[in-house]
Amino acid sequence: xxxxxxGKTYETDEEGYLADLxxxxxxxxxxxxSEDDCELGDEHWEVINFLRxxxxxxxxxxxxxxxxxxxxKKMGKDKGNSKYLYSLFPYGPAKQACKYGGLPKPTxxx
Amino acid sequence: MLHTVNKSPYCSDSLRLCISYAGKDDAVLLIEDGVYAxxxxxxxxxxxxxxEVALYALWPDLQARGIxxxxxxxxxxxxxxxxxxxxxxKHSKVQSWL
Amino acid sequence: MKFSVMVNEGPYNHQASDSAYHFxxxxxxxxxxxxxxxxxxxxxxxxxxxxxxPQDDRNVVARWSELAVEHKVDLVVCVAAAxxxxxxxxxxxxxxxxxxxxxxxxxxxxxxxQLIEAGIVSDRLVEFGD
Amino acid sequence: MPTxxxxxYVNRRAPHGTGYALEGLEVVLIGTAFEQEVCMAFIGxxxxxxxxxxxxxxxxxxNFSPTYKALGDYDVTRLxxxxxxxxxxxxxxxxxxxxxxxxxxDDWAEKPSVQVIVRKELSQIMAAQDxxxxx
Numbered sequence: 362x363x364x365x366x367x368g369k370t371y372e373t374d375e376e377g378y379l380a381d382l383x384x385x386x387x388x389x390x391x392x393x394x395s396e397d398d399c400e401l402g403d404e405h406w407e408v409i410n411f412l413r414x415x416x417x418x419x420x421x422x423x424x425x426x427x428x429x430x431x432x433x434k435k436m437g438k439d440k441g442n443s444k445y446l447y448s449l450f451p452y453g454p455a456k457q458a459c460k461y462g463g464l465p466k467p468t469x470x471x
Numbered sequence: 472m473l474h475t476v477n478k479s480p481y482c483s484d485s486l487r488l489c490i491s492y493a494g495k496d497d498a499v500l501l502i503e504d505g506v507y508a509x510x511x512x513x514x515x516x517x518x519x520x521x522x523e524v525a526l527y528a529l530w531p532d533l534q535a536r537g538i539x540x541x542x543x544x545x546x547x548x549x550x551x552x553x554x555x556x557x558x559x560x561k562h563s564k565v566q567s568w569l
Numbered sequence: 570m571k572f573s574v575m576v577n578e579g580p581y582n583h584q585a586s587d588s589a590y591h592f593x594x595x596x597x598x599x600x601x602x603x604x605x606x607x608x609x610x611x612x613x614x615x616x617x618x619x620x621x622x623p624q625d626d627r628n629v630v631a632r633w634s635e636l637a638v639e640h641k642v643d644l645v646v647c648v649a650a651a652x653x654x655x656x657x658x659x660x661x662x663x664x665x666x667x668x669x670x671x672x673x674x675x676x677x678x679x680x681x682x683q684l685i686e687a688g689i690v691s692d693r694l695v696e697f698g699d
Numbered sequence: 700m701p702t703x704x705x706x707x708y709v710n711r712r713a714p715h716g717t718g719y720a721l722e723g724l725e726v727v728l729i730g731t732a733f734e735q736e737v738c739m740a741f742i743g744x745x746x747x748x749x750x751x752x753x754x755x756x757x758x759x760x761x762n763f764s765p766t767y768k769a770l771g772d773y774d775v776t777r778l779x780x781x782x783x784x785x786x787x788x789x790x791x792x793x794x795x796x797x798x799x800x801x802x803x804x805d806d807w808a809e810k811p812s813v814q815v816i817v818r819k820e821l822s823q824i825m826a827a828q829d830x831x832x833x834x
Contacts, residue, residue: 362666374665374666375663375664375665375666376664418765418768419765419766419768419769420761420762420763420765420766421728421763421766421769423769423772424728424731424732424773426732427769427772427773430772431772468648468649468652468680472825472826475695477584477585477588477697477698484743488711488742488743491818491822492818492821492822492825493822494822494826502588503584503585503588504584531591532584532588551595552591552592552594552595553595553598553599555592555595556572556592556595556596556599556601557599559572559693559695560570560599560601560693563829564693564694564828564829564830564831565693565694565695565696565831566709566825566831566833567695567696567697567698567831567833568711568833569577569696569698569699569711569833575832577719609722609726610718610719610722649722649725650722680729681725681726681729681730682729682730682732682733684726684832685726685729685730685732685733685735686733688704688706688830688832689702689704689733689735689830694830694831694832696832696833698833
């Protein structure tokens with residue numbers, strides 16, 4: 362499967378995750394979100410950018426509880442809770458935000 | 472604690488490490504290629520001689536490797552898998568020196 | 570007493586799977602319970618039904634399957650390790666867009682949490698590997 | 700599962716030649732969801748796992764060494780490194796990554812996670828555990 366966008370081809374897997382993470386850009390993120398009937402606003406981008414920075418530094422996507430803790434520390438308690446994150450990413454912040462953010466697909470562990 | 476060692480003492484430091492970690496109430500069980508350490512006359516005998524722990528070797532693995540009972544170092548006991556289970560049950564935990 | 574066993578190597582190259590099998594059987598024979606056998610690292614390769622050893626050798630995979638069927642032993646293959654090495658059940662194959670699955674009878678694919686749970690719930694965890 | 704057990708992850712292998720270290724680290728991270736009392740031990744070649752300056756780009760493999768820096772976030776705060784293993788390999792604590800955690804009970808002060816201790820001491824800590832995982 363693939364996404365065709367602005368003359369570029371982005372290969373994806375069955376669930377729409379990018380095959381080549383280095384291809385990621387904001388356009389493809391917006392496109393993937395729109396496919397899920399989701400429009401990415403500043404609040405979504407705050408989380409996506411945080412995830413991308415976390416991944417850049419540690420080479421893993423953080424577990425949801427680590428994500429909420431870290432977001433709370435950085436952006437305040439009103440955002441550092443799973444209710445807020447699920448309101449932004451109803452399919453689950455780990456899955457959905459990682460997909461839009463160009464992070465690897467969670468293996469489905471635990 | 473029960474310790475298991477599954478490597479020949481001639482290719483790995485597992486046995487040496489295991490013996491230096493084992494406390495005096497512990498037991499060490501040699502399995503797989505670890506049973507080569509049970510043969511007398513080799514350099515590994517010195518490692519075992521310094522050990523205060525109870526020493527065991529798994530007989531199916533000894534037999535598979537042609538190590539007969541008369542070639543074993545002194546003080547070493549031979550057990551089967553039933554004995555392995557008994558040792559694991561008797562000690563509070565098992566450390567596998569893989 | 571409740572035992573769990575961890576297997577870290579695949580069949581035939583390393584004795585670990587054989588040792589783990591004989592140990593698990595001995596645990597059952599002694600009247601203890603086997604809570605789970607967890608396959609990790611290359612140990613996930615014990616869970617493919619495509620294994621076809623020569624007739625004059627033991628069938629490591631079939632032996633584990635028999636244990637699962639006869640004694641209801643829970644054989645769990647780690648999903649993350651299995652994905653890396655191409656071990657899949659029907660769900661995993663579908664999720665990852667593969668056209669075949671190969672999990673052997675009696676094995677199931679699940680997460681690493683199953684290993685930690687085994688460590689918490691069992692009285693003894695015994696590890697076999699390289 | 701109300702029980703809290705003392706669990707030690709024993710790391711005795713170098714990081715890139717085999718996959719044990721990477722997959723071992725994955726167990727540690729996933730395991731934190733169960734809120735047990737965990738620690739890690741680095742013995743023998745295991746000390747190479749947390750050596751500074753690992754760069755796998757030219758080797759074409761995933762570099763998971765930065766992931767050890769996330770252990771503090773996951774509340775894995777006790778990383779015991781065996782002194783004898785460091786010495787045998789001509790290493791000192793300065794060759795290791797400066798891994799830290801923030802201490803919740805001390806106004807989130809940043810503290811080192813790595814503790815270099817001698818074998819005798821580490822063997823006592825090992826003996827006090829309930830479950831040992833080896834990778």
